Amino acid sequence: MTISATAASIRNARPRGSLGNRLRKRYFSTPxxxxxxxxxxxxxxxxxxxxxxxxxxNAVWRSPDGTSQVCRGIDGxxxxxxxxxxxxxxxxxxxFEEQWRSTIACIVIVVxxxxxxxxxxxxPVRLAGLWVAGFALFYSFxxxxxFDMPYVGPSEWGGLTLTVFFYAAxxxxxxxxxxCLALMRRSELPVIAVTTGLFIDVVxxxxxxxxxxxxxxxxxxVLPSFLIGDKIWRVIIGFALxxxxxxxxxxxxxxQSLPKGxxxxxxxxxxxxxxxxxxxxxxxAFRRALPPTINQFVITFKETALIVIIGFFDVLASGKxxxxxxxxxxxxxxxxCFVAMIYFVFVFSLSRYGVYLEHRLRxxxx
Amino acid sequence: xxxxxxxxxxxxxxxxxxxxxxxxxxxxxKGERIVVCGPSGSGKSTLIRCINRLEEHQEGSxxxxxxxxxxxxxxxDIIRREVGMVFQHFNLFPHLTVLENCTLAPMLARKISQAxxxxxxxxxLERVRIPEQAEKFPGELSGGQQQRVAIARALCMKPxxxxxxxxxSALDPEMISEVLDVMVGLASDGMTMIxxxxxxxxxxxVADRVIFMDHGEIVEEAAPGQFFEAPKNERTKEFLRQILxx
Numbered sequence: 256m257t258i259s260a261t262a263a264s265i266r267n268a269r270p271r272g273s274l275g276n277r278l279r280k281r282y283f284s285t286p287x288x289x290x291x292x293x294x295x296x297x298x299x300x301x302x303x304x305x306x307x308x309x310x311x312x313n314a315v316w317r318s319p320d321g322t323s324q325v326c327r328g329i330d331g332x333x334x335x336x337x338x339x340x341x342x343x344x345x346x347x348x349x350x351f352e353e354q355w356r357s358t359i360a361c362i363v364i365v366v367x368x369x370x371x372x373x374x375x376x377x378x379p380v381r382l383a384g385l386w387v388a389g390f391a392l393f394y395s396f397x398x399x400x401x402f403d404m405p406y407v408g409p410s411e412w413g414g415l416t417l418t419v420f421f422y423a424a425x426x427x428x429x430x431x432x433x434x435c436l437a438l439m440r441r442s443e444l445p446v447i448a449v450t451t452g453l454f455i456d457v458v459x460x461x462x463x464x465x466x467x468x469x470x471x472x473x474x475x476x477v478l479p480s481f482l483i484g485d486k487i488w489r490v491i492i493g494f495a496l497x498x499x500x501x502x503x504x505x506x507x508x509x510x511q512s513l514p515k516g517x518x519x520x521x522x523x524x525x526x527x528x529x530x531x532x533x534x535x536x537x538x539x540a541f542r543r544a545l546p547p548t549i550n551q552f553v554i555t556f557k558e559t560a561l562i563v564i565i566g567f568f569d570v571l572a573s574g575k576x577x578x579x580x581x582x583x584x585x586x587x588x589x590x591x592c593f594v595a596m597i598y599f600v601f602v603f604s605l606s607r608y609g610v611y612l613e614h615r616l617r618x619x620x621x
Numbered sequence: 622x623x624x625x626x627x628x629x630x631x632x633x634x635x636x637x638x639x640x641x642x643x644x645x646x647x648x649x650x651k652g653e654r655i656v657v658c659g660p661s662g663s664g665k666s667t668l669i670r671c672i673n674r675l676e677e678h679q680e681g682s683x684x685x686x687x688x689x690x691x692x693x694x695x696x697x698d699i700i701r702r703e704v705g706m707v708f709q710h711f712n713l714f715p716h717l718t719v720l721e722n723c724t725l726a727p728m729l730a731r732k733i734s735q736a737x738x739x740x741x742x743x744x745x746l747e748r749v750r751i752p753e754q755a756e757k758f759p760g761e762l763s764g765g766q767q768q769r770v771a772i773a774r775a776l777c778m779k780p781x782x783x784x785x786x787x788x789x790s791a792l793d794p795e796m797i798s799e800v801l802d803v804m805v806g807l808a809s810d811g812m813t814m815i816x817x818x819x820x821x822x823x824x825x826x827v828a829d830r831v832i833f834m835d836h837g838e839i840v841e842e843a844a845p846g847q848f849f850e851a852p853k854n855e856r857t858k859e860f861l862r863q864i865l866x867x
Binding site: 514516517519520521522523524525526527530534535538539542 | 673675698699701702704705706708710712713714715716725726729730771774775778
C-alpha cells in the first residue's frame with residue numbers, strides 16, 4: 256500500500272469531525288486562510304446586511320393614498336410601487352374591469368403547462384387534447400365576446416399573461432417543427448437534407464429582432480390577404496421558427512449521438528421508418544438532448560421580452576410602463592426586482608424540472 | 622414455396638472504391654445451420670448484413686424466402702420480419718424494459734395484440750432462461766443476459782431465418798457458454814441459422830456447413846468434419862492454425 260493510500264484509509268476510518276472542526280480545518284487552518292476567510296465573511300455580511308436593510312428594514316410596503324408621497328426621503332426600497340402598480344405589470348393594458356379574465360387565462364396556461372410535465376400525460380393524444388382544451392379556454396377568457404364578456408383584442412393583451420401565452424404558443428408550434436427539421440436534415444435524399452440544412456443556417460443567422468419585425472410589419476405587404484391573420488400569430492410563428500431551428504439542431508445532436516446499432520436493430524426487426532423514429536430513435540434522442548433542451552427553453556423564455564419592439568407589452572415592458580410615468584420614475588430598481596423575481600420563478604422551475612427528468616431517466620423509465 | 626431459404630448469386634458489394642464482397646454465391650436451405658468464419662475485414666459480417674439489407678449490394682442477386690431483395694421498401698420490410706438478427710453488441714433498446722424490447726416489434730410490425738405479444742415474449746424469455754428479468758431494463762443485466770434477451774427479441778417475431786453477427790465476441794469469457802447453449806438449443810429445434818462466429822467448438826457441434834471467407838471472397842465451403850480435419854485451401858489452413866493454436 257502506498258503512503259497516500261494508507262493516509263486515505265486512516266482518514267476514512269476516523270469518524271468524521273463535527274461541523275465546527277471541519278469548518279476550522281477548511282477555512283481557518285493557516286493564518287493566510289484565516290485572514291482570507293475573515294475578509295470574505297465580512298464582505299458577505301456587509302452585502303447581505305445592506306440588501307436586507309434596503310429591501311426589508313427601511314422599505315415602504317404600501318401606499319395608502321396610491322401616490323408616491325410615502326416614499327419621499329426614505330433610505331429603503333419603495334415596494335409601494337408594486338402595491339400600487341402590480342396590475343399594470345401583470346396585465347399590461349388589459350381593460351381594468353376585465354383583468355380577472357386575464358388572470359384566469361394565465362392560470363389556465365400555467366396549469367396546462369404543469370400538467371403536460373406530468374408523465375401521465377406523455378401520450379401524443381393526451382398532450383394534444385390537453386393543449387387544445389387549454390388554448391380554447393385561454394381564448395374564451397382572454398378574448399371574450401361570449402357569455403357577456405366584452406371582446407378584448409390581442410393588441411390590448413399584456414403583462415405576464417401575454418408573456419406566458421406567447422411562450423407556450425411559440426414552443427408548442429416550434430417543437431413539432433424542430434422535430435420535422437431535425438428528421439429532414441437527416442434525410443437520405445440529398446435535396447431534402449441540403450435544403451433543410453440551408454434553411455436552418457439562414458434562419459439561425461438572422462437576429463430574432465429582424466424575424467419579429469418582418470413577421471409583424473413586412474409580411475402583411477407580401478402575403479395574400481387570407482394568409483395575413485392576426486399580428487400576434489404572425490409574430491408567434493416567427494418566434495416559433497426561430498426556436499425551432501435551434502431546437503432542431505439540439506434534437507439532431509441527440510440523434511447523432513445514438514449508437515448506429517439502435518437503428519439497425521429496429522430495422523432488423525422489420526419496423527418501418529416511422530415506427531423506428533417514434534419508438535426507438537426520438538425517445539432516446541430526447542433523453543440525450545435533455546440538458547441543452549432545457550437550456551433552450553430557458554433562453555427562449557427570456558427572449559419573449561423582445562416582442563416589446565413590435566408593440567406588445569410583455570411583463571418586462573409592462574414593468575417599464577409601471578415606473579414610466581413621472582410619479583414613480585425613481586422606483587425602477589424595485590420594479591425590475593419584482594419582474595426579475597417573476598422570471599426567476601419560471602426559469603428556476605424549468606431547471607428544477609430538468610433535474611427531475613434527468614434523475615427519472617437515469618433510472619431508465621420514460 | 623421452395624426449400625431454399627437464402628439464395629445469393631454473383632453478388633458484389635462495394636464501399637466506394639473498395640470491393641468488399643467479390644462474386645459471392647451461396648445457397649442456404651431451410652433448416653440448415655451455416656457458420657461463417659474468417660479473419661477480421663474478410664467481409665463475413667457484411668455478407669450476412671446484406672441478407673436483411675442492412676447493407677446494400679450493387680451487383681448480382683439475393684433472394685430470401687422467395688423474395689428478391691431490391692429497392693422496393695415493402696419487400697425489404699417483409700423480409701426483415703422473417704429474418705431475425707442478433708448483433709455483436711446486443712443493441713437492445715435501453716429505454717424499454719426487457720419485456721417491451723420483446724413485444725414492441727410483434728405489436729407494431731405484426732399487429733399482434735399486447736396480451737398475445739406478452740404471452741409469447743414470456744415463452745421465449747423462458748426459453749432463453751431469463752423470464753425473471755422481464756421487468757428490468759437492459760442496463761441492469763449482464764452481457765450474457767442481454768444477449769439472451771436479444772435472441773428472445775429476435776425469436777418473438779417468429780422468423781424463418783436467424784442471423785448471428787459474432788454474438789459472443791463482446792462477452793466476458795464466463796458468459797459465452799450461456800449464449801452458446803441457447804444457440805445450440807435453437808439449432809436442434811430446426812431453426813435456419815447463419816452464424817458469423819469464431820466459436821469453432823460451436824461450429825463443429827452444430828454446423829451443417831462451415832464457410833471460410835477472406836478478402837471478400839468465399840474461399841472454402843465444407844462440412845465441419847472435413848473443414849477442420851482436411852482443409853483444402855492454404856489460407857484456410859493458415860487461419861485454422863492461428864485460431865486453434867491456443
